[in-house]
Amino acid sequence: MAALVPFPKSGISATYSPWTKTLYLEAKGKVPGYLAGAFIRREDWDGGLRFSLRAFPLLFPEGFPPPSPKQIDATLKVPIQLPISWLNSKSVLFETANGVYTIPIKYLLAGVGPADEPKNGLTSSNGQTDGQASEQTDEGRVIGSVLTPIEVPLGAEANYRISARIPPSQEGAIVPLPSVKLSFNNEFIKLVDASYEGGSIVWDIAWQKLPTEEGTNPQAVDVTTSTPHTQFGGLTTWSRVIQPYTVEFVVFEKK
Structure with a gap:
């Protein structure tokens, strides 16, 4: 034993x-x-x-x-x-x-970890829901949130389109520009195309390598949107939202 x-x-x-x-x-x-x-x-x-x-x-x-x-x-x-x-x-x-x-x-990502333990009886995420939390970094205070993953069945030869709205920059303030980033394991996922359409960025992804080995299916794809906000005194607060996609290799039956 x-x-x-x-x-x-x-x-x-x-x-x-x-x-x-x-x-x-x-x-x-x-x-x-x-x-x-x-x-x-x-x-x-x-x-x-x-x-x-x-x-x-x-x-x-x-x-x-x-x-x-x-x-x-x-x-x-x-x-x-x-x-x-x-x-x-x-x-x-x-x-x-x-x-x-x-x-x-x-x-491993600033802004998605839990906040300090509250002193007012609220939950460990300061009474917020959907996994929100905050953290102080060199960039300023980061408020992070991880949303519920979106399930994506993807066939061997198929593409899947992901779109994300680009946050508008804050007018009249000297702050960093907002950003939207796509992250994935390029051993299994590849970027087929990317474009800008009406204030949104659009990505088409497909399989680079089929995840047929044990422990490789499904694959995670994340869209991280970071938005800076300038407060009184020139302090910058970032909101960082991660939208996960769980991409699963499937075989569609022919009828």
């Missing part, structure tokens, strides 16, 4: 990618040599996200010299859309033989 592993907090990390909607857990460091097959397990817990580091103890003959510590790099990928207003999306609990650690979640 797998047992908890003695492990330092410094070797544990939690990272969230809004592009793939995945929480990545990693435990990297040394463990006692009498343990084998170290792995990260998600634990059932109603209070939030909880994980543990476990391994299988090895049996050695009596009088056998203790084995040297061994290096491990255990990882776990958890598909999830964060932040969630009713769930602690700032950190995870991570259990080891040394105790239970609180590990902060690092968000």
Whole structure:
């Protein structure tokens, strides 16, 4: 039976990618040599996200010299859309033989992580919905939101059109220009065409490589719209909205 592993907090990390909607857990460091097959397990817990580091103890003959510590790099990928207003999306609990650690979640895109814990009884996203949150960056304060993914079935030879409205620039203010960006894994998705139509940017995408290998279907495509707003005193606040698309390879039956 797998047992908890003695492990330092410094070797544990939690990272969230809004592009793939995945929480990545990693435990990297040394463990006692009498343990084998170290792995990260998600634990059932109603209070939030909880994980543990476990391994299988090895049996050695009596009088056998203790084995040297061994290096491990255990990882776990958890598909999830964060932040969630009713769930602690700032950190995870991570259990080891040394105790239970609180590990902060690092968000790979500024502005989509949860805000600081409120002091007025509201939720962890400051009472907002649809995964909204804010963060202070070198660009200024960023208010981010990840919308509900749009499901897209896409055949082998088909194209899919994505359009996004380009926000108007703020008149009479010296601020950066708004931007709209398309992001995807170019190993599997390719951009066929792009154009500007009546205040919107339009992209046509198709398969670069069919995602037939395990774990590659569906693919994530994101449209990120960043809009600057100048406030009193010249401060800039950004609103950053991500519209995810879940593009799934399908085979259409001929009738």
